[in-house]
Amino acid sequence: MTLPPLLALLRPRQWYKNGIVLVPLLFSGNLGNTTLWPRAALAVVAFIMLSSAAYCANDARDAAKDRLHPTKRTRPVASGAVSVPAALLLAVVLLACGLALLWRANTVTFTLGLAYVALQVLYNLGLKQVFLWDLLAIALGFVLRALAGTTVLPVPPSPWLIVCTFLFAFHLGLAKRRHELLVGAGSEHRAVLAEYSVAFVEQTLQVSTALILAAYSLYTFFGPHPAMMFTLPFAFYGVLRYNHLVHRRDGRDEAQMLFRDRATLLNGAVWVALVVAVQGGAAQHALDWLQRL
Numbered sequence: 001m002t003l004p005p006l007l008a009l010l011r012p013r014q015w016y017k018n019g020i021v022l023v024p025l026l027f028s029g030n031l032g033n034t035t036l037w038p039r040a041a042l043a044v045v046a047f048i049m050l051s052s053a054a055y056c057a058n059d060a061r062d063a064a065k066d067r068l069h070p071t072k073r074t075r076p077v078a079s080g081a082v083s084v085p086a087a088l089l090l091a092v093v094l095l096a097c098g099l100a101l102l103w104r105a106n107t108v109t110f111t112l113g114l115a116y117v118a119l120q121v122l123y124n125l126g127l128k129q130v131f132l133w134d135l136l137a138i139a140l141g142f143v144l145r146a147l148a149g150t151t152v153l154p155v156p157p158s159p160w161l162i163v164c165t166f167l168f169a170f171h172l173g174l175a176k177r178r179h180e181l182l183v184g185a186g187s188e189h190r191a192v193l194a195e196y197s198v199a200f201v202e203q204t205l206q207v208s209t210a211l212i213l214a215a216y217s218l219y220t221f222f223g224p225h226p227a228m229m230f231t232l233p234f235a236f237y238g239v240l241r242y243n244h245l246v247h248r249r250d251g252r253d254e255a256q257m258l259f260r261d262r263a264t265l266l267n268g269a270v271w272v273a274l275v276v277a278v279q280g281g282a283a284q285h286a287l288d289w290l291q292r293l
Contacts, residue, residue, distance in 0.1 A: 005081035009059060009090065010052040013255040018047040020142050020165060024149040026272065027161065029279035036153055042101055043109065043152040047145050049098030050113060054120040056091035060084045061124060070183055105152045112148040116141060131195040135173035142169035160219040167215055168239075171208040175246045176254070177201050205243065212239055227278045234271040241267065 003012070021043045030036050059066065059077040066078035076082040095117065102113035119141055127137045146165045150157040178201045180193060216235050220228035241264055245257050258264055 005076040006086075006090065009056055009076045009082055009087060010094075011055045014051070014055070015048050016255065016259075017142070018044050018051060018145060020145045020169075021047055021149040021152075023146055023165070024153060024155055024157075024161065026275055027158070027279075028150075028153065028155040030153065030155065031276055031279070039105065039152050040149065042105060043148055046098045046101035046105075046113065047116070047148065049094045049101070050116060050120075053091040053094035053098065054117075054124065056087045056094065057120075058124050060087040060091070102148070106154075108151040108154075109148050112144050112151060116144045116148075119144065129192045131192055134192055135170055135177070138173040139166045139169040142166070158223075160215070160223055163215050164212065164219065167208060167212045171205065171212060171239075172254075174201055174205050174208060175242075178205070178246065205246075209239060209243060225278050228275070230278065231271055231274045234267055234274065237267050238264065238271060 022040055025031055025036060025040045059075055063077045063084060066072040066075055069078075072078060077084060077087050099110065099113055099117070102110040119137060123134070123137045123141075128134045143162055143165050146161055147157055150161070177193070177196055178198065181196060181198050181201065213236060217232060220226070220232055241261070242258075245261060245264070
């Protein structure tokens with residue numbers, strides 16, 4: 001389905017990434033507390049606005065380079081469907097609305113929103129052209145959104161949340177770089193790609209996979225709920241299934257790759273259900289029963 005140019009400029013297919021704001025709601029055991037849902041939803045909407053503002057500003061700045069890219073040349077600004085001034089005006093409006101929503105939440109969440117905006121500015125002005133820091137900045141953006149999810153509820157931030165979020169977001173960035181290298185998006189479009197090679201990205205993907213699974217495994221054993229170990233098979237499957245899809249991506253964007261894969265969706269649903277069960281104590285009762293056998 002072809003989206004109207006202004007809506008396409010906001011990249012709604014990427015909005016799912018702001019769902020990281022909801023992770024603290026799930027892992028704090030508050031998913032059943034419906035009184036917290038409006039706060040969490042407000043934060044998600046706010047970060048959708050902030051991330052979309054960054055997309056608008058980025059597309060306005062990089063329109064000339066995007067025209068050299070095999071797929072990005074069809075973006076609204078690069079194709080001429082939306083003018084540069086219109087994209088910048090929309091970015092300003094979205095930025096103001098997103099920050100206003102976070103201010104309504106509380107000052108700490110607002111400050112995290114400001115930090116996220118500052119990081120996006122630094123990314124677009126230069127970090128995206130610095131080897132490895134382009135990926136680290138993406139990962140830090142995910143961490144800031146996850147932390148905002150803790151402050152808007154509020155629940156105490158967990159070191160495990162920071163570590164696991166950072167590692168998985170870094171992994172996503174590596175997969176994106178691999179795709180760009182394979183589709184032939186050369187250094188004419190993104191100079192930093194000249195610093196990467198498929199071999200380096202593949203090797204680093206293997207390292208990040210091991211670190212993600214190790215960090216999550218340690219969390220299940222040493223976190224507040226030892227019964228979280230029941231979720232390990234599904235966490236392993238999810239990460240390894242993602243790697244499998246990355247290597248047979250066939251030109252599809254990340255959202256298409258994930259949300260059209262039934263195995264990933266089913267596994268994710270079971271994983272969430274198990275996490276909820278653990279938070280509700282059902283898994284601990286099962287573990288106690290097994291220990292009495």
